[in-house]
Amino acid sequence: MTTDNKIQANHAHAFKDDCVFPPEGDLKIRWRAVQKHLLEAGGDACLITTTVNIYYLTGMVFTGFIYFSVEGDPLYFVQRPIGYEGAQIVAIRKPEEIPDLLKARNIPLPKNLFLEGDQITFSELLRLATTFNPENSGNATTILRKARMIKTPWEIGQFRISAAKHAEAYRTIPSLFEEGMRDIDFQTEIERQMRKHGSIGIFRTFGGNMDIFMGSLLTGDNAGMPSPYDFALGGGGMHPCLPIGAAGEVIKKGNSVMVDMAGNFTAYMSDMSRVFSFGKLSEKALDAHKLSMEMHDRLMAEGKEGIACADIYKWSLAMAEKAGFGENFMGLKQQAKFVGHGVGIEINELPVLMERSKDLLQSGCVFAFEPKFVLPGTGAVGNENTYLITETGIEKLTVLAEEIIELIG
């Protein structure tokens, strides 16, 4: 990787298939983006330690720190695993060693050091601040989230891999259904197919208290159950320690089944929901699903650089209200206040398609759009797709039939 390939070599046996490390040029695009935002925010340097940001900056995961000033390439201070070697790599036991190691390289200590204040714990940040004792400190989380919002060519390629496998795995769904199944039984079979198609399994989220396992499958009135989490829909869950998603409900005739499993076939997740039905759904439910498809059509027609994320939320809500589905939009009792969100290494990146967003769509944005409706007695309908904003318009990455598919028991 980067200027030295020994990290790759170290792990070469393990990554056979799509094990694609980002080329150095692609990493440099990311480094320069971070440096640009850092400079704009008045920072001299940042020190990065969270898994997601280390992966973003290196294409690898290690326990340790990345030190990164506004000029030049980053240094990797690695605690674990042992054995990493390379020009940019310095083995350390603890972060307190870093200042002396920088001085030994004639790198001045930063006056304004940015740390990941919205991601690392209070104790961790205090330890780093005490170690570096900068005059000022800023929030590296903001910087990194801004940089990560605009995906690089290699990252976009990873989304394409995820989205294609995601669609392949979803194509197996109708064959997995049997009459009498509970939601969790159906989900378990879908999880297995996701894994067989290469799902890495873990579901990375930004922010505290956002637990979920692989995704959700909602049928019937469980789709309207409020959850503690800030996902689009809720569901009661199988246990009080994880009150989200499938709740052990038998899938009943006339009910919808919404499948929303994360497409984590690479580090870059595609997000896609599709709707199935056991028997026929009510006309009202079919109308609501059609409305969701119309919203996707509108996004495909109008989505491009410069469009305000807030506007997409506003016209989605307006279309829902005009069609008489305002009370069903994005939940029932508890309605999500967004209709989409950036995706990437985490499922909830920037931008957020919500009323108070100030972001404009930019080339390189990858985001999920998920206008959904919950209908009492039926369940959830509406699709979710992942889109890419290009220099010339918008592209749908999650290409898979969008009509409701009837399950045969």
Add this chain to the structure above:
Amino acid sequence: MTTDNKIQANHAHAFKDDCVFPPEGDLKIRWRAVQKHLLEAGGDACLITTTVNIYYLTGMVFTGFIYFSVEGDPLYFVQRPIGYEGAQIVAIRKPEEIPDLLKARNIPLPKNLFLEGDQITFSELLRLATTFNPENSGNATTILRKARMIKTPWEIGQFRISAAKHAEAYRTIPSLFEEGMRDIDFQTEIERQMRKHGSIGIFRTFGGNMDIFMGSLLTGDNAGMPSPYDFALGGGGMHPCLPIGAAGEVIKKGNSVMVDMAGNFTAYMSDMSRVFSFGKLSEKALDAHKLSMEMHDRLMAEGKEGIACADIYKWSLAMAEKAGFGENFMGLKQQAKFVGHGVGIEINELPVLMERSKDLLQSGCVFAFEPKFVLPGTGAVGNENTYLITETGIEKLTVLAEEIIELIG
């Protein structure tokens, strides 16, 4: 729940089987334990917001805060989900509302407020500290981890449910094997069985950078691959964004297969590893496995209240070295410096069985003991079991045959 059952009623449809909410008396034991530690540390009150600690204190998950002084019962300030009602429950939109809500209840604001400094982000803690502006602040993470180290009767019952289902799921493992399978294929089938037996799926860990998906399955030399994480063993993983566990290796004749999947069938995880072999293992590998079993026997004979956790690590290491397996103990190139750890709502709770631990085993401790060996050309051997310290001795919770089971292709 607790003094008011409306939270339970709210979710009643979702939790059919083992949905057991802790009885009020059991929660009170926990509240009093937290209050005792808080008082000893000089705190007036604590404000809790992480999922794991909210679950510990209430038996439920919500987004919000628990305010808790050294006397009386806690108050729940709930942001999400909507609709929770009860004497102890106050709906809020943001934490800045809490001080006035306390004053309205004639509760004086704390002079020394404890916050979860090792768990919540710097920004979150700063926001709460600004809101409450206490004279002093302490670390609620330490308090909660100490309290959670000693399990209550209801919590111990939850471990028993997890351990029994864990064993049932593991019994299916030999039937899932087929010659030519890769480690990840075998793991996928085991994951499915875990889910069919009721696994909740998520794998909660304490501390940053501890990603893992459901557990690990290690075969052959992949068992010796260093990982970035602080788990007992490593493994290269399937993708650079999650370098842990199964690596896509075909399971070969003469290799071991160590299965170490988290037993999260309730919120309280049992931890158990068992070893399988495809064909016969070398005499050396069988000897090492036997040595691990002897260590478990010694723990069963000597384990009781008052034993130093450090001593268990020391005699395990000494037994390994005496038998000539010092270089194979807990890894190869990168060796874990512990031989066990507390388990509970998170997989890595207190106490830790390591040299510098100052903890003594106490009645109510539940911990995993996992003396493992990695042998070049074979893989990992050695069992992991979960133990409970009782008033009179020690009990093994993960009861399942411990000999290596030969897989038939």
